[in-house]
Amino acid sequence: MSENPDLTNERASGTFETNAMAAVIYGSEKFAQRRREITEAISKIPEFQDSHPLVFMSREEKISEACRKLAVLSNYWNSLIDTSDEEEALHLYREVLGLEGHPLALHETMFIPSLIAQASDEQQEKWLGRAQRREIIGCYAQTEMGHGTNLRALETTATFDISTREFILNSPTITSLKWWPGALGKSANWSIVIANLIIKEHNYGPHPFMVQLRDEKSHEPLPGITVGDIGPKMAFNGADNGFLGFKNYRIPRENMLMRHSKVTSDGSYIKPPHAKIGYSSMVKVRSRMAMDQGLFLASALVIAVRYSAVRRQGYLEDKSREVKVLDYQTQQHRLFPSIARAYAFIFCGFETIRLYDQLLIDVQNGNTSGMADLHALTSGLKSVVTYQTGEGIEQARMACGGHGYSMASYISEIYGVAIGGCTYEGENMVMLLQLARYLVKSIEMIQNGKSRELGPMVAYLAENESEIDLNLGPNEYLKVFEYAARNQTWRATEKFQKLRNSGMSNEEAWNQASVELTRASRLHTRLYIMSTFINHVGSIVDQKVKGVLIDLLNVHVTYEVMDIGIYVQGLLSSNQMDLIRNQLYVSLETIRPNAVSLVDSFQISDMQLRSVLGRRDGNVYENLFKWAKSSPLNKTDVLPSVTQYLKPMMEKSKL
Ligand SMILES: CCCCCCCCCCCCCCCC(=O)SCCNC(=O)CCNC(=O)[C@H](O)C(C)(C)COP(=O)(O)OP(=O)(O)OC[C@H]1O[C@@H](n2cnc3c(N)ncnc32)[C@H](O)[C@@H]1OP(=O)(O)O
Numbered sequence: 001m002s003e004n005p006d007l008t009n010e011r012a013s014g015t016f017e018t019n020a021m022a023a024v025i026y027g028s029e030k031f032a033q034r035r036r037e038i039t040e041a042i043s044k045i046p047e048f049q050d051s052h053p054l055v056f057m058s059r060e061e062k063i064s065e066a067c068r069k070l071a072v073l074s075n076y077w078n079s080l081i082d083t084s085d086e087e088e089a090l091h092l093y094r095e096v097l098g099l100e101g102h103p104l105a106l107h108e109t110m111f112i113p114s115l116i117a118q119a120s121d122e123q124q125e126k127w128l129g130r131a132q133r134r135e136i137i138g139c140y141a142q143t144e145m146g147h148g149t150n151l152r153a154l155e156t157t158a159t160f161d162i163s164t165r166e167f168i169l170n171s172p173t174i175t176s177l178k179w180w181p182g183a184l185g186k187s188a189n190w191s192i193v194i195a196n197l198i199i200k201e202h203n204y205g206p207h208p209f210m211v212q213l214r215d216e217k218s219h220e221p222l223p224g225i226t227v228g229d230i231g232p233k234m235a236f237n238g239a240d241n242g243f244l245g246f247k248n249y250r251i252p253r254e255n256m257l258m259r260h261s262k263v264t265s266d267g268s269y270i271k272p273p274h275a276k277i278g279y280s281s282m283v284k285v286r287s288r289m290a291m292d293q294g295l296f297l298a299s300a301l302v303i304a305v306r307y308s309a310v311r312r313q314g315y316l317e318d319k320s321r322e323v324k325v326l327d328y329q330t331q332q333h334r335l336f337p338s339i340a341r342a343y344a345f346i347f348c349g350f351e352t353i354r355l356y357d358q359l360l361i362d363v364q365n366g367n368t369s370g371m372a373d374l375h376a377l378t379s380g381l382k383s384v385v386t387y388q389t390g391e392g393i394e395q396a397r398m399a400c401g402g403h404g405y406s407m408a409s410y411i412s413e414i415y416g417v418a419i420g421g422c423t424y425e426g427e428n429m430v431m432l433l434q435l436a437r438y439l440v441k442s443i444e445m446i447q448n449g450k451s452r453e454l455g456p457m458v459a460y461l462a463e464n465e466s467e468i469d470l471n472l473g474p475n476e477y478l479k480v481f482e483y484a485a486r487n488q489t490w491r492a493t494e495k496f497q498k499l500r501n502s503g504m505s506n507e508e509a510w511n512q513a514s515v516e517l518t519r520a521s522r523l524h525t526r527l528y529i530m531s532t533f534i535n536h537v538g539s540i541v542d543q544k545v546k547g548v549l550i551d552l553l554n555v556h557v558t559y560e561v562m563d564i565g566i567y568v569q570g571l572l573s574s575n576q577m578d579l580i581r582n583q584l585y586v587s588l589e590t591i592r593p594n595a596v597s598l599v600d601s602f603q604i605s606d607m608q609l610r611s612v613l614g615r616r617d618g619n620v621y622e623n624l625f626k627w628a629k630s631s632p633l634n635k636t637d638v639l640p641s642v643t644q645y646l647k648p649m650m651e652k653s654k655l
């Protein structure tokens with residue numbers, strides 16, 4: 001069937017090449033091209049297609065379907081991608097497995113990265129190759145039923161037995177059961193387990209251990225191990241998140257991951273070069289989250305924008321034909337700022353991935369000085385990006401009206417998966433407060449006359465801006481944002497200090513200032529996102545692409561400043577706010593002809609999108625009908641439940 005002419009016209013009105021834009025989104029022409037090649041190659045392999053729409057499947061069927069595809073994938077792995085390239089591998093996973101989770105997700109995102117960052121050379125020799133060849137399947141078991149945030153209160157113990165040179169793992173209470181780790185429930189046969197290291201009754205705190213959970217032949221849990229699935233979740237139901245308990249389960253001394261902390265055979269403990277070095281796997285995932293969440297948001301927007309260009313409802317001036325709902329200003333206001341955010345998140349994602357890779361090299365060379373900065377940055381970023389992604393996806397869902405609420409749109413699944421990110425890898429409030437610690441310390445440095453020692457990301461806290469030239473370009477908007485973040489950070493810090501100076505304990509003062517502190521963290525992070533977006537656009541060579549991205553940037557900066565209006569009242573007059581509001585409306589109109597091309601440029605295939613509404617060809621209605629007819633409920637005209645219950649009930653009522 002040919003393309004819906006409404007979408008053809010939209011594509012014709014685009015002022016730039018989507019391939020050129022994809023090269024900007026994905027960081028290089030080479031990678032954008034590789035993505036397309038991989039997608040094309042996959043589309044020719046029928047076994048990679050869903051055997052049935054996932055939304056009609058039970059959890060067991062989803063997990064089985066994911067395993068089937070993983071088995072097929074193992075035959076093609078080397079021919080489809082450069083296996084040493086993480087981005088290619090992740091693209092392949094997204095295309096083939098989608099976003100509902102699968103038994104290798106944690107193997108790739110946390111198990112292998114933990115081995116790379118935490119295992120000694122000898123340990124890598126023993127396990128890394130096996131993991132990379134997928135001879136074993138691993139997961140990352142840290143969270144317990146009773147504690148996920150407060151890692152110091154984890155209860156699982158690994159007690160060193162000097163006589164046998166083994167660690168004895170125990171789960172002493174019900175709350176100490178590991179709870180949540182992905183792929184633990186049914187799939188993984190090995191795990192990195194975070195447990196308190198105990199030597200001669202001294203607790204050295206949480207450390208990582210490499211633990212075999214299941215027999216490599218029978219896949220049965222090994223004696224001393226209790227393991228299973230934690231049940232259905234809001235989304236991510238293609239993954240078997242699990243529970244795990246230990247009873248006097250022994251592992252050799254060599255199974256503690258010893259690149260940084262070490263236990264010698266006589267039970268001596270060697271400290272790591274940085275107390276939090278064992279948390280690096282979390283920083284690794286957090287550093288990827290801006291990118292992953294940007295792509296979740298992008299997926300929802302591809303669906304909502306394409307659909308809005310074929311959905312006609314109501315009239316503007318011309319009463320002879322209904323308008324595309326994308327022409328309503330409210331629809332544009334609902335969707336376009338999120339398009340800008342999706343672009344901005346992806347740009348930030350590339351930046352933090354690069355920073356993590358650099359940090360990994362530095363740490364391997366003994367330099368841990370960058371850890372605090374990256375921890376603060378990624379803590380704030382994961383929190384803001386996951387929250388705004390959730391907001392944006394929900395708006396995209398509503399922008400699709402009734403059909404958005406149907407699983408045919410697939411937006412609810414994207415939403416369910418994306419908002420998991422508000423919780424995993426550190427609950428958002430908790431992570432905002434981690435960044436706040438860093439911001440408060442920065443203010444204290446300024447107060448102590450050490451402004452010159454501030455890093456580039458917080459140097460603005462020492463500056464002073466009381467007037468803005470409202471001939472506004474992006475850099476002036478950045479100044480507005482700096483003003484807001486600086487003011488809020490000072491106010492929150494001063495509140496905390498005042499409470500503390502009044503005799504309150506440090507902890508209580510912190511708690512009573514914490515809402516204000518999280519607000520400071522959000523503003524600081526949004527400033528970082530804006531500044532990354534501006535820098536990125538500044539570096540683009542292709543003039544057509546750059547022109548459109550400047551338009552998108554204008555949507556971003558005006559929308560963001562309007563959104564934080566309450567924090568800039570002391571800086572901007574109501575006239576200036578009106579001016580910005582009007583600039584936003586003009587920007588929405590300017591971007592309108594490029595809306596479909598901007599979402600097309602994400603180059604997310606129909607196979608990955610799984611959305612009837614978001615189909616590239618725009619043939620929504622006939623496919624919606626086809627999809628509904630394929631519902632298992634429509635296999636028969638009369639359901640057994642009608643025969644068994646409703647009919648007798650109606651018959652009885654007739655008497
Ligand atoms: C395959 C294709 C898929 C692709 C598509 C995407 C989907 C991909 C699927 C993913 C699926 C989900 C995967 C989820 C996997 C989990 O969720 S794994 C579990 C994650 N768990 C968490 O994140 C727990 C959160 N909690 C924490 O990180 C820590 O306990 C906290 C909150 C930071 C507090 O730690 P603490 O030890 O009590 O430390 P605290 O006293 O607060 O701080 C002490 C100092 O350490 C510093 N510090 C703390 N942490 C760090 C750190 N990491 N680095 C440096 N310094 C640090 C603090 O800044 C502080 O510094 P100072 O202010 O003293 O200078």
Ligand SMILES: Cc1cc2nc3c(=O)[nH]c(=O)nc-3n(C[C@H](O)[C@H](O)[C@H](O)COP(=O)(O)OP(=O)(O)OC[C@H]3O[C@@H](n4cnc5c(N)ncnc54)[C@H](O)[C@@H]3O)c2cc1C
Nearest residue numbers: 140141142143147148149180181182420423424425426429
């Ligand atoms: C989809 C998904 C996948 C996951 N995968 C894994 C995995 O593979 N491996 C793994 O180990 N874990 C995994 N987890 C667990 C996850 O990392 C934790 O759930 C997360 O870190 C939050 O911890 P918690 O559940 O203890 O929340 P809690 O800390 O109990 O949070 C409850 C509330 O308390 C608040 N709170 C807690 N502490 C503070 C504080 N100090 N200050 C202010 N407020 C506070 C929080 O903000 C929140 O509002 C996964 C979770 C999900 C949802």
